[in-house]
Amino acid sequence: MVKETYSFERYLNVRAAFGPHFSPDGKKLSFLTNITGVAEVWSVALDLQAATPLWPDQLTFRGERVSGAVYAPHADTLLVSGDIGGNERAQLFLLEADGSSLTPLTSNLDVMHIFGGWSPDGQHITYSSNERDARYFDIYEMEIATGERRLLLQHNGTNYAHSYSPDGSQIHLTRWLSNTRSQVLLVDRATGAERALTPEPDTEGRGTVYQAAAWSADGEGLYLLSNRERQFHSLAYLNLSTLELRYLSEDRWDVELLEVTKDGTRLAMAVNEDGYSTLALFDVSQGWEQRQALLTPTLPRGVIYDLTWSEDGSRLALTYATADDTMDVWVWDLVAGAIARATQSARGGIPRTSFVNPSLVHYPTFDGRQIPAFLYLPTEQQQKLPVIINVHGGPEGQARPIFDPVTQYFVSQGYAVLAPNVRGSTGYGYDYQSLDDVRLRMNSVADLQHAALWLRESGIADSKRIVVMGGSYGGFMVLSAITTYPDLWAAAVDIVGIANFVTFLENTGPWRRKLRESEYGSLEHDREFLEQISPIRSVDKITAPLFVVHGANDPRVPVGEAEQIVAALRQRQVPVEYLRFEDEGHGLIKRSNRLLAYPAIARFLEQQLHK
The missing domain is CATH 3.40.50.1820 (Alpha/Beta hydrolase fold, catalytic domain)
Structure with missing residues (x-):
């Protein structure tokens, strides 16, 4: 029997879906997919009981790469990032969740804009930009209703804004001194004063990275990943009062993804074990010492690329890829104890059994x-x-x-x-x-x-x-x-x-x-x-x-x-x-x-x- 072969064009027409984010009511999921030939924003209604994923709606039609899309906390709108011609000078847009309008929030096409996060009330966003000097990234805040923006932090370095504190008074940021040295800081939203939470890395010594910081349930600390004084990136807790960094696990491999629910009660992390991902979930509502391990889904051996929680913390979306199947978005329902594919990317008409x-x-x-x-x-x-x-x-x-x-x-x-x-x-x-x-x-x-x-x-x-x-x-x-x-x-x-x-x-x-x-x-x-x-x-x-x-x-x-x-x-x-x-x-x-x-x-x- 002669083995069926397929053209290169067929292989290159295999699609991928990634970058999920839940709508505030948890009924829809936005994601990025290259169905049209370049990554655009799409949305799909969630019905985990359906035998196959529901057909999604395309929301953007830029014809240029979209790099991210994140729902506002309380509105049916998304913050979208995208560049032109692969130049990486990303601009920010406000997208109505039905796709009816895509409004530019930034307009300097020679400047990079890197989205940080939404304020808890959904009225503002924070982002980083090298507008002042192409060498450096400062921290800005923008009021969505008026488009007015203000410079929160000016610093001759590489500063990336992340999430607001639960009460909205502070923003945590990462300052990179090199590709292997970073520092975590807080900036006060009212005064612009910065507070270093970790030591400034020694430029001549061993590299130390801090990343993926997320607020604890009581708002008194940050969960984060770091390799300070160790070989691998491990889960740690940073006390904001004492600035003590305490490792919570001893890992033989890198913990590479960390996501905590909005209320800080549930924690998900992915561990990179010799190139393959394993997923761990915990209830940390009473703190790490009283944590409870949560049931995790059974998936084929592969790699997790994104983790994101629904607003109420009952569902976890993840981008999952294996060597012999398409990259797609899956949703794990913690209450039902069930996982389902939220997207079904086409395989170019090639049987999965053909892949190795x-x-x-x-x-x-x-x-x-x-x-x-x-x-x-x-x-x-x-x-x-x-x-x-x-x-x-x-x-x-x-x-x-x-x-x-x-x-x-x-x-x-x-x-x-x-x-x-x-x-x-x-x-x-x-x-x-x-x-x-x-x-x-x-x-x-x-x-x-x-x-x-x-x-x-x-x-x-x-x-x-x-x-x-x-x-x-x-x-x-x-x-x-x-x-x-x-x-x-x-x-x-x-x-x-x-x-x-x-x-x-x-x-x-x-x-x-x-x-x-x-x-x-x-x-x-x-x-x-x-x-x-x-x-x-x-x-x-x-x-x-x-x-x-x-x-x-x-x-x-x-x-x-x-x-x-x-x-x-x-x-x-x-x-x-x-x-x-x-x-x-x-x-x-x-x-x-x-x-x-x-x-x-x-x-x-x-x-x-x-x-």
């Missing part, structure tokens, strides 16, 4: 460490295969076992795909995450070399058909791999990658540069080293044919990075193909562009691997 789950593997690298990776194999032949090593971005990122149409397509065509979590990846503790910092950068590239060697020696890979592919920082890893270990690769694919660390740091968004220097190094102190390890400096060593994709509006890795490497290879007559998208930023968001780029990549690899 990965195996969690570990391979040895140069210093004896075992590198975790997810290995996808076709169901038929599993030896001497063409293999794609797909490198995640970040570098503080992690390959997770979620549905990826690109991976699933290539596996269906007989490729193996290996998604490694090389040193520097998150999810495996602070020390592991720090193993590639600054002068250790090239050790992570050596982990890619050993991935290729392991694939070859295990018999999985045909040694003459190994490809390296990656996006963003993963794009740097691709370019570095083909310059440092040129003989290993049959071809390579660089998507929005860094070719030159010096020009990258000079030209990246000014709000990002100082946050990234603790990871990459600074131009002031490390310029010579950054020049030395930049792939553009070793371009003469490249022999692998290269495919490059970049968005013209990329604020993180400017498009000049792609154009440097493409020009250098064309000058040297090394095979290179280049797709530049004028309406994209850091990665390909719009389906129309993905339908151009990824089939072209597939044709390129077919040509290079089957000469």
Whole structure:
């Protein structure tokens, strides 16, 4: 019997739903989905007794990416965030819940606006913006009825507003000193006075992160996640009177999501265990010491991306993804003890049985460490295969076992795909995450070399058909791999990658540069080293044919990075193909562009691997 195969276009038409939020009365759920080709806001009535999800209503028709939508506390309106052309300069909008109007609340299209939260009475919002100076984010408040806004906190740093206190008198915020150092503060709404709740991180010492803070039921403290003085992010309680931080659990893995009900009585958290998520729920109405564990839903092994409680705390919505099925929104009813899919994203007409789950593997690298990776194999032949090593971005990122149409397509065509979590990846503790910092950068590239060697020696890979592919920082890893270990690769694919660390740091968004220097190094102190390890400096060593994709509006890795490497290879007559998208930023968001780029990549690899 001949196995049915499907075009790349079919795989790229698999949809996803995410970013849920309950209406104040709990009868509707807003969410984002890319049904139309780009993420827009949709809404669905909740009926957990229905055999299948009810058909949703589309609420926005921007034709541009929406990044978030949050209901007001007491009104049938939503606060919506979205940018244009992938430029990440998000604007804020007020959306009527029936979709009848979408009113801009901000109008400076050159400025980023990052939503914080609604005031308890629903009359105001708080947000962060770099309007004053592109390098810094200040805290603002806006009155929704009049559109009047005021500057609550001016500070030459990266300040992100979050939620209001239960009585509405204060707003808690996070101040980031680098990508691995943050601080929690309160700002008084009436006076603008700030109060630090955690110490200012030592810029030279060990990184410490505080995140996901949520108010306790009595308003006397914050639940939050932190890795202060420990390897993993764990659940902690911060007493607002004494500023004592007390850890509430001892975890072997990162707690990565934390959500507390509006009244502070129920707590949900998701733990990242070797890339897979586990969910824990507690009644904390009498405090953590008197907590009661609540029943949790049974779900297939996968990854949780969002958690949000209904207004009354009786339901929990979560975005859930597995490697062999679409990303969708599920709702867990605590009273009924039942979970149901609130959305049903289309699978492009491809049977779910066609999709493959990965195996969690570990391979040895140069210093004896075992590198975790997810290995996808076709169901038929599993030896001497063409293999794609797909490198995640970040570098503080992690390959997770979620549905990826690109991976699933290539596996269906007989490729193996290996998604490694090389040193520097998150999810495996602070020390592991720090193993590639600054002068250790090239050790992570050596982990890619050993991935290729392991694939070859295990018999999985045909040694003459190994490809390296990656996006963003993963794009740097691709370019570095083909310059440092040129003989290993049959071809390579660089998507929005860094070719030159010096020009990258000079030209990246000014709000990002100082946050990234603790990871990459600074131009002031490390310029010579950054020049030395930049792939553009070793371009003469490249022999692998290269495919490059970049968005013209990329604020993180400017498009000049792609154009440097493409020009250098064309000058040297090394095979290179280049797709530049004028309406994209850091990665390909719009389906129309993905339908151009990824089939072209597939044709390129077919040509290079089957000469």
